[in-house]
Amino acid sequence: MAENNPKIYDIVIFGASGFTGKYVVREALKFLNVPNSPLHSLALAGRSPSRLSQALKWAARSDSPPKIPLLTADTSDPNSLSRVAAQAKIILNCVGPFRLYGEPVVAACADSGCDYLDICGEPEFMERMEASYHEKAVEKGSLVISACGFDSIPAEIGLLFHSKQWVGSSVPNRVEAYLSLESDKKIVGNYGTYESAVLGVANADQLAQLRKSRPRRARPDIPGPASGKGGSVMEHQKQLDLWALKLPSADSVVVRRTLATLTENPNGLPGVNESDERAKKREAFWSSIKPAHFGVKIASKSLLGLLPTVVLGLFLALLCKSAFGRWLLLKYPSVFSLGWFRKEGPTEDEVASATFKMWFVGHGYSDSSLASQGNKKPDTEVITRVSGPEIGYLTTPIVLIQSALVLLNDRDNLPKGGVFTPGIVFGPTDLQERIQENGVSFDFISKKALSP
Template sequence: MADDNQNQISSRSSRIYDVVIFGASGFTGKYVVREALKFLNAPNSPLKTLALAGRSPSRLSEALKWASAPNPPPKIPLLTADTSDPNSLTRIASQAKIILDCVGPFRLYGEPVVAACVESGCDYLDICGEPDFMERMEASYHDKAAEKGSLVISACGFDSIPAEMGLLFHSRQWTGPSAPNRVEAYLRLESDKKIVGNFGTYESAVLGVANADKLVELRRSRPKRARPAIPGPAPPKGSIIEHQKQLDLWGLKLPSADSIVVRRTLSTLTENPHGLPGVNESDENRKTREAFWSTAKPAHFGVKLGSKSLLGLFPFIMFGVFLGLLSKVSLGRWLLLKYPSFFSAGGFRKEGPSEDEVASATFKMWFVGQGFSDSSLASQGNKKPDTEVITRVMGPEIGYLTTPIVLLQCALVALKERDNLPKGGVFTPGIVFGATDLEKRLQENGISFDFISVNSLSA
């Protein structure tokens, strides 16, 4: 086994490119390129060699010019690859340490890239927020990825790093014997211009709802995962809309990928209480990893969309109604995908947001946790939570600014700390990156993690 590990490490070190960005000319891809150029050959950066890949070299060239402006574009290889051509994907995967996949919807285009990376022993990170795709990849490729030494990690964008790292940050605020029971994240999008989402995200949502039954079937076909021990009873489901008095926000419950990814991370942690050992980690890193995960306190987790007014939630409620009614039939899906701006009240459009709209947008995600000042209180009959902790994660626009920042920092951690990460397998980002310096890196690149308050709750 040790020889196999050493051979895979040697193979990885001999690859031509540290990172290949696949789908570099797409809406999100070009922002990922712009973010990557900040770290290419920068002092103390492990990113020394970079290539861009996609179907059209001319479009890749245009994306590189855009991302480099106002400077002239650097000499970066432009590789031709297409999800319909497995050989082209294997070719780029065999030359790369890491592929950053920006081609969605991942339900339609993601699996061939994962397959090529696993076969080649190349690490794979993506910006997917599609639970069905992520769980199918785990079911289909985990064992082979573990054997081949390929780390496959989805949800390395706004979905779901702010939620995962934010929850871990929140968890550390419950010190001593205190413990959370439930944590609700309230996401508020802010801008002095119109907030416009990525059409790929919209398409993924339509296809996700349309194929929800397949995800249920997949879960039923797989062994049940371990569930973490959370002090106190499971919280009531609560209403779809509520007023959060502490934050003065109206919250709309979301069927969020974040909560699903968090649950998968907590299941993996329950099965591996000290985290996942690195392929060739130092004794110092092992101690750091074990100490970090010993502070993690699991909780029931959910996400809500926050708005200052009840009226502000109305467009999202209507979009949810349209999505539920129309996505199950082919004509309905065609209408939803043909007229995204109409059905989302302008929240999504095919051409995406303007650069000014991107630059003006920000997000705030509050984590409101309720639990017990002493976890032993939870077992005393119908004892209710007596403590509330509030933390917050903030950053720039979610789809084109925060997502590239997060994806690049995950890639830099994977390059620099590869020996301290698992040999291979299909995992969620939280369990792989939680004990690394990812949170510190995000703080240094415009995404803040803040403690807000701790309060006693009346009985």
């Protein structure tokens, strides 16, 4: 960050009065001015100081919350964003859909040397920010990292954890993640996620055009079949006893970008003022990571449990291309998702009762030499799992706040600036341990030989 520009606030939460923003504030307050926490100053930013005040009271569970500055800022007012970015070490952006509201915040951060984290799961936005702001962010010393919520840190850090289970000469070829959402009440998704999905499908051609306009990224050398196909669209995963449906996932896109950056930088990204000891630790970490083809499937214990996903996918395909169709989808989310999404969001009880499990099933070879022997089938299976509380309002704030604390605590050992994915920046840090200490578990499940 720019040394000649003193920062008043360690973290500013932008969009703090929104559905997710309130939960991010609640999580941040746990680490404000407590022993061993690098978070000493916090501010909230948004369009309405009165709504920010209400959100702070809700998050603090008190009518007399801690005295935290409330900053007025709006994505339609670039000057207000610049003022906030000039005062912050890190801005946590919770205002989506990011394709509509994200770029002004990234621009303000990149220009001021302020670090930026968000909870975006929109590939087109993330890749456009990389294309538009990477060089400015490098120049100004601003780290811009999207996908620091449930999309996509459990997938990224989970895959790195999985990769480290392939020890010695064993290598993975493909890892399939099966995401299972569970609750003893109704599962209700984040409306912002739904809105982003509608707009993403409607503008899919923009992402295709963006990728065509950019240089091709390096591809990792993955032992075994080059296609890395993940099987059928629908499957019954017998070992996990789950029905699964293949998803066009932001997680898999973010993982591919991380692996491309790693291929271009085999030792990872050096820190701006990194010690020799930390450089060796970083290089050792990345030398233990073995890339694999990666995909994500939504999973359920029953075939009927996948019905809302199937129905929503059909409606998105049918209605997203017309303005009237998009209006219908956004006006009546509960109808088109069979109640999975609703504008008012979940109740606190529904949030508290929900959990997730993300199973990583990897197939590969007990020895890398086997992978080059023609059409030799994988002979080894490794299963790991990431699990935790409700994804949108509990796990997302946990991983976002822990990512920010890593930035505050370890900034000298991280890249000076640029637009990157979470995995390539946070992989060698203690982020996994921090997340685990705060309720998201990483577990080795099994390793076995596969019959020929």
